[in-house]
Amino acid sequence: MEVVLLPAFEDTIIVYDQESIPQQPGIGLDQDGECQITMTFDDGKSIAVEDEHLIMVYPTIEEVKQSEKMQSEISAYTGRDEINQFDIALKYGKLQYV
Secondary structure, eight states: OEEOOOTTEEEEEEEOOGGGSOOOTTOSOOTTSOEEEEEEEOSSEEEESSOTTEEEEOOOHHHHHTOHHHHHHHHHHHSOSEEOHHHHHHHHOEEEEO
């Protein structure tokens, strides 16, 4: 399994769990039960493009490289064997408003 850090990686992540979404104006589930957030993903932390106070934290590339258990869980969750910071965020990301 390969674990890599992609430079300057931006994508939209979808959050479904209302409890994991910070209670801030403009942040919440849409009528489909999703919260779509475009973020710039880095090593262990991502920042929302539209609101720099909304961040997501997750394990770093190095932490995942050192844990076969995390690699297996991420691969099972995403269906991919090549893991990058977005995949780590999908599995382990926690939103915070700072």
